Amino acid sequence: DATIVYGNPAGMSFLDRAQVTAGGTYLNVNSDISNVSSSRSGALVDTDAGGNVTGVIPFSGSVSGSNDGDMVPGTLIPFAFYAHPVNEQLAFGFGVYAPFGSKTDYEDSFQGRNQGNYTEVKVMTAQPTVSYRFTEQWSVGAGVTYNRVEGELHRQVPVSVPGNPLMDPMVTEVDSRVEGDDEAWGYNLGVIYQPVPETTLGLTYRSKVDFNLEGGFTASSPVLDQLGVGTVTDTAALDLTTPETVNFSLTQQMTDNLKLMFGASWARWSQFDQILVTGSDRPLITDEQQNYSNAWAFSTGGEYQLTPQLALRAGVALDFTPTQDSTRSVRIPSDDRRIFSIGAGWSPTPDLTLDVAYSYLTERSTQVNQTKTDDLLGTGPITSNYSADYKNEAHGFGAQLTYRF
Numbered sequence: 001d002a003t004i005v006y007g008n009p010a011g012m013s014f015l016d017r018a019q020v021t022a023g024g025t026y027l028n029v030n031s032d033i034s035n036v037s038s039s040r041s042g043a044l045v046d047t048d049a050g051g052n053v054t055g056v057i058p059f060s061g062s063v064s065g066s067n068d069g070d071m072v073p074g075t076l077i078p079f080a081f082y083a084h085p086v087n088e089q090l091a092f093g094f095g096v097y098a099p100f101g102s103k104t105d106y107e108d109s110f111q112g113r114n115q116g117n118y119t120e121v122k123v124m125t126a127q128p129t130v131s132y133r134f135t136e137q138w139s140v141g142a143g144v145t146y147n148r149v150e151g152e153l154h155r156q157v158p159v160s161v162p163g164n165p166l167m168d169p170m171v172t173e174v175d176s177r178v179e180g181d182d183e184a185w186g187y188n189l190g191v192i193y194q195p196v197p198e199t200t201l202g203l204t205y206r207s208k209v210d211f212n213l214e215g216g217f218t219a220s221s222p223v224l225d226q227l228g229v230g231t232v233t234d235t236a237a238l239d240l241t242t243p244e245t246v247n248f249s250l251t252q253q254m255t256d257n258l259k260l261m262f263g264a265s266w267a268r269w270s271q272f273d274q275i276l277v278t279g280s281d282r283p284l285i286t287d288e289q290q291n292y293s294n295a296w297a298f299s300t301g302g303e304y305q306l307t308p309q310l311a312l313r314a315g316v317a318l319d320f321t322p323t324q325d326s327t328r329s330v331r332i333p334s335d336d337r338r339i340f341s342i343g344a345g346w347s348p349t350p351d352l353t354l355d356v357a358y359s360y361l362t363e364r365s366t367q368v369n370q371t372k373t374d375d376l377l378g379t380g381p382i383t384s385n386y387s388a389d390y391k392n393e394a395h396g397f398g399a400q401l402t403y404r405f
Helices: 008-015 222-226
Strands: 019-047 055-063 076-086 092-107 117-133 138-161 170-196 199-206 211-219 230-243 245-253 259-265 274-278 286-289 295-305 310-318 336-350 353-361 366-374 384-405
Touching: 008 076, 008 092, 008 117, 008 138, 008 170, 008 199, 019 138, 019 170, 092 138, 117 170, 138 366, 138 384, 170 222, 170 230, 211 222, 222 274, 310 353
Parallel strands: none
Antiparallel strands: 019 055, 019 076, 019 384, 076 092, 092 117, 117 138, 138 170, 170 199, 170 211, 199 245, 211 230, 230 274, 245 259, 259 295, 274 286, 295 310, 310 336, 336 353, 353 384, 366 384
8 A cells, every 4th residue: 555655655556546654653651660769969068148168068868759650651653644646657755654662751750860751752754755667576665764853861960959057958850851853854665676577585674864953941940940040941952863774675476365574673773872962051961871773573464355345454563672772771672573563454445445453562671771971050969760670561443434435
């Protein structure tokens, strides 16, 4: 159907008529957080009425809070594609979809809030595409991608508030927020080869996309207002590169009714080495090392045409994580995944097809062990630590409608 615009743009040349496909996937994610340890340490400073330091008191202690684990809200991810064969060789297409995204939204009392309590990165892509079929066996395709990214990071930053004759020294938390956006261009390439009518081989390349997000930084709390500091503001800039990917696919028509598929995907996630946010007044706002590694994913599945109107599908995928044990964070606490899927396609008429699918994703149990050192106001560094075990699973419900002209 028209989703081939994304899957492999060369495939548009194999469609027999124009069609539009639109739909979405709803994700419901569940996480269990256990074996939690959270602490921070630093120094409290006493001053006199003139602001002169009269004493420094080292401190250390645990950080209280909750670990509900319900930090990924239910999310609907929509898409729409159009493909139009001009003749037996040439086809055009267009797609709008979300190739990358991440979101975690912890409760306000989250025990790891000093490391991060809200993260959202959303990439939206529009892709005009063309394909050409040279022979009955060979077809190529190419698309230009216009990509827009929006990002937002929240964290509760511990701050040492100096004491004076009228106030005891204390540690408070400041609500730190960074947001930004950018636009950038990329491209997709695809090749399809059919050595025999029953066998289809596909290869797709999606380019990396370099973003330079620009936006703002704010840090605020009632304590800062009481001290006369008010809200701290600055510009914010973040470089982000989404990885290039290479996808290989094999489709084998076993019988008139049975089709088997296999896929392998490689992503150059080593492009994502850190979350480094800088400002004009503050050279370093956020520095979170990620050190992702390149990662593979493998999938296999089948489709059985039960009746002329009804097709049944099932599949399984192994998706190996790019995250590293030493730098895994509360923002993206993921690990290797196994995904099991079932689905069906119903065509009440030759012009109309409704596809539905359900996927269950389970991740390997993993651990987050994260440390940060902050000195937001220049009143002394505070080091915070958070360690916990995570077990994640997700349910995906997908549906799409295809209409052929």
